[in-house]
Amino acid sequence: MSLTVFALIISNTNVFAAADVLAIQNAVTAYQTIGTLRREIPINGDAIASAYAGALQTLVQEVDTANNLKLDSDVLAAIDEIKSGNEPALAGQVIDKTLQRVFYQVVFNRMSDIRNLFETTSTEVLNQWLDQMVASFQAISGNVARANQVLSADKQSIVEGSNPGADIAFNESVARIRTALNKSNPEEDAGVVAVERYVTRISSLARAYYNAVLREVAGAIESRGTDVEHMRIELKEGEVFYRTIESLVARDNPVGNLLIKARLAGDGSDLVVDEIVSDLNKGMLGRSRGEMANIATAENRVGRMAEASGTVEFAKIFMPDLELRMGAAVRGNLEIALNDLNSAAKADDAAASAAAQATITAIFDSYENELNLTEYSATTETALIDNAVASFKTIGELRAETTINGAAIEAAYAGELQQLTQLVDQTYGTSIDADVSAAIASVKVGNEIPFSLQIIDKSLQRVFALVVYNRTTLVIESFDGLSTDELALEWDRANSAYSAIAGTAGRVNKVLTEDKQTLQDGSNPDLDDQITLAFVQGREALSNLNADDRLNVAIARENIVVPLARSFLIGVLREIEGIIASRDTDATEAREKQIEGEFFYRIVESFIAPDNPAGNNLIKTQLTGDLANVVANEIVIEISKGIIGQVNRNISIIESTFGIDRNQALVASERVSLYINIFLPDLELRLGTLERVKVQNALQDLREASETDDVSKALTAGSTLTGIIAAYENELI
Numbered sequence: 001m002s003l004t005v006f007a008l009i010i011s012n013t014n015v016f017a018a019a020d021v022l023a024i025q026n027a028v029t030a031y032q033t034i035g036t037l038r039r040e041i042p043i044n045g046d047a048i049a050s051a052y053a054g055a056l057q058t059l060v061q062e063v064d065t066a067n068n069l070k071l072d073s074d075v076l077a078a079i080d081e082i083k084s085g086n087e088p089a090l091a092g093q094v095i096d097k098t099l100q101r102v103f104y105q106v107v108f109n110r111m112s113d114i115r116n117l118f119e120t121t122s123t124e125v126l127n128q129w130l131d132q133m134v135a136s137f138q139a140i141s142g143n144v145a146r147a148n149q150v151l152s153a154d155k156q157s158i159v160e161g162s163n164p165g166a167d168i169a170f171n172e173s174v175a176r177i178r179t180a181l182n183k184s185n186p187e188e189d190a191g192v193v194a195v196e197r198y199v200t201r202i203s204s205l206a207r208a209y210y211n212a213v214l215r216e217v218a219g220a221i222e223s224r225g226t227d228v229e230h231m232r233i234e235l236k237e238g239e240v241f242y243r244t245i246e247s248l249v250a251r252d253n254p255v256g257n258l259l260i261k262a263r264l265a266g267d268g269s270d271l272v273v274d275e276i277v278s279d280l281n282k283g284m285l286g287r288s289r290g291e292m293a294n295i296a297t298a299e300n301r302v303g304r305m306a307e308a309s310g311t312v313e314f315a316k317i318f319m320p321d322l323e324l325r326m327g328a329a330v331r332g333n334l335e336i337a338l339n340d341l342n343s344a345a346k347a348d349d350a351a352a353s354a355a356a357q358a359t360i361t362a363i364f365d366s367y368e369n370e371l372n373l374t375e376y377s378a379t380t381e382t383a384l385i386d387n388a389v390a391s392f393k394t395i396g397e398l399r400a401e402t403t404i405n406g407a408a409i410e411a412a413y414a415g416e417l418q419q420l421t422q423l424v425d426q427t428y429g430t431s432i433d434a435d436v437s438a439a440i441a442s443v444k445v446g447n448e449i450p451f452s453l454q455i456i457d458k459s460l461q462r463v464f465a466l467v468v469y470n471r472t473t474l475v476i477e478s479f480d481g482l483s484t485d486e487l488a489l490e491w492d493r494a495n496s497a498y499s500a501i502a503g504t505a506g507r508v509n510k511v512l513t514e515d516k517q518t519l520q521d522g523s524n525p526d527l528d529d530q531i532t533l534a535f536v537q538g539r540e541a542l543s544n545l546n547a548d549d550r551l552n553v554a555i556a557r558e559n560i561v562v563p564l565a566r567s568f569l570i571g572v573l574r575e576i577e578g579i580i581a582s583r584d585t586d587a588t589e590a591r592e593k594q595i596e597g598e599f600f601y602r603i604v605e606s607f608i609a610p611d612n613p614a615g616n617n618l619i620k621t622q623l624t625g626d627l628a629n630v631v632a633n634e635i636v637i638e639i640s641k642g643i644i645g646q647v648n649r650n651i652s653i654i655e656s657t658f659g660i661d662r663n664q665a666l667v668a669s670e671r672v673s674l675y676i677n678i679f680l681p682d683l684e685l686r687l688g689t690l691e692r693v694k695v696q697n698a699l700q701d702l703r704e705a706s707e708t709d710d711v712s713k714a715l716t717a718g719s720t721l722t723g724i725i726a727a728y729e730n731e732l733i
Helices: 002-011 020-038 046-053 055-067 069-086 089-114 121-142 166-180 184-223 228-250 254-264 273-297 301-326 328-347 348-369 381-399 406-413 416-428 433-443 451-478 484-505 527-539 549-582 587-608 613-622 632-657 664-689 691-710 712-729
Strands: 149-151 159-160 510-514 519-521
Touching: 020 046, 020 055, 020 089, 020 121, 020 549, 046 055, 046 069, 046 089, 055 069, 055 089, 069 089, 069 691, 089 121, 089 184, 089 228, 121 166, 121 184, 149 184, 149 273, 149 301, 159 184, 166 184, 166 451, 184 228, 184 273, 184 301, 228 254, 228 273, 254 273, 254 527, 273 301, 273 348, 301 328, 301 348, 328 348, 381 406, 381 433, 381 451, 381 484, 381 712, 406 416, 416 433, 416 451, 433 451, 451 484, 451 549, 451 587, 484 527, 484 549, 510 549, 510 632, 519 549, 527 549, 549 587, 549 632, 549 664, 587 613, 587 632, 613 632, 632 664, 664 691, 664 712, 691 712
Parallel strands: none
Antiparallel strands: 149 159, 510 519
């Protein structure tokens, strides 16, 4: 069947438009050819490029389109690195694991199509989709067939466990699905498909790639003291493997997800297997809980069967670890309860289902308490800031009321919140207290209440941002002069202040539309989770017992301050979007958005003004002047120009300290990465996805070069970055 004909058959659905079976088989053959080529010495990049072009690349591009991914660019960038001789062995791993993700995703997508469209699609078409699943599975069956990877008894290493036979389970599941596709008993067959969706996708594929990540972590730890190059290959394999299952972990353990990614992209010295396993399992545990919670809201018996199956199949992933931590008896009790849950769902027995869920929940709760999770734990009293945060949140609640009570806002502001504001004013020469007090006075007399409320909110957010900046800066500047307890107090104060503005840090990115006329939602950069992780890691390093503790605190500070600044820049762009959307229909709403943007920008003006004073003035003029003069593209351009100045300054620091002061070079390289990530989405819009991937690869190379004083690697990475940034600057006109 041609691709065109196949597209016509499914044109009335929203399903993933995958290639037909023959095309997938050809893609698998090309993938296997690449597997042979990447093992040759030297690796022939041109031959890999030739094998990739055609059916395989077409399939990758279809998966990208269906899932909003950029895997084709990842593969092309890796091929370019092989051609240029830039660590070809690592690039070969990126190609292999990225392509495995493609075939994994085809199975996921097609199984979802079968489940979602079972009732409205013919048996013939459903079987075609199932055949595509099977064809894609052939590319990854070897990886799926591997044994479990589990913690050793002392939790110090990862060892091979039993083989779950995930490949056999997949094939058996396919056989059951194929029988059900005949629809001889439509309701029962729909239940079979609903249940088997989780067997194929989670118990077989997701578990296989979970084990693959742990297998590479085990290999990296085994070789990190004896063979650094082999360790780096293992880490790269683990890093790219993890991208395949990242979404399954990130939903319920976003901070742990970032820790796993940081460890896999690091130098291997900070790998702690109990942390990796715990954070992986916290994510999978959350998914299992989520499936179980959905049983109550499922529309029918088939839906309840599906959710029960999801509960069971996700639990199977962390079951070996649960047994290690809690014993075989507890595992046995859990398995019985999970079987009871499945049986209750099939029998549509609500009482039996509730009883099973209660048992499962109790075991899950106990298991979660046994995990070694990434969490922040304050140990010092920070009453002044805690009370100020509470007052700020009270003001937030008062601002949301239908009738605004200015006196209540004034009362909430008086006390610790006003004291903290005045302390910030004294430290930085600002006039935030006067701004807030004047705005409260306006609210009390009913003068421009919406505008005044925004001034209050954004001004107070500025207070907490400055407290975070001030306390974290104090810690790093006084690291050698203060005691551990004194450092912990200041770090806890910063973390407490951050809790007031974590909501702003948690917002999605804002990017220009394709025509550059306004802004729209981009992806979520997870800045709130990045900042939380940095607080955790920084606090762990305050003991000053290890040689790299000061460096780790400095890097943690950068991962707090710069992402926080980025979150407020996103806030500015969010208000620009609102101005453009409402200025022709609701001038009052647009003016309110403009005031929000103006006061958001005051928080981060110092990040733009030093290297782009003219652009800084333009932004402020647009945020205070005629609404008709607000131009989204101009503001984005001027922000990027200011941040590029920060990038260039830190590249100069790297150049002057490389090989002389490793710590300074590493902190500067961290800043380069953090600042570039601010404008990277816009760079991708203007230059393309491939250039974005090249930048990300070069940033990782730059950090690794700074760690190892690898001059050649640093020069290559620096040349790539400066060249692409120069091309980006040429687009900022």
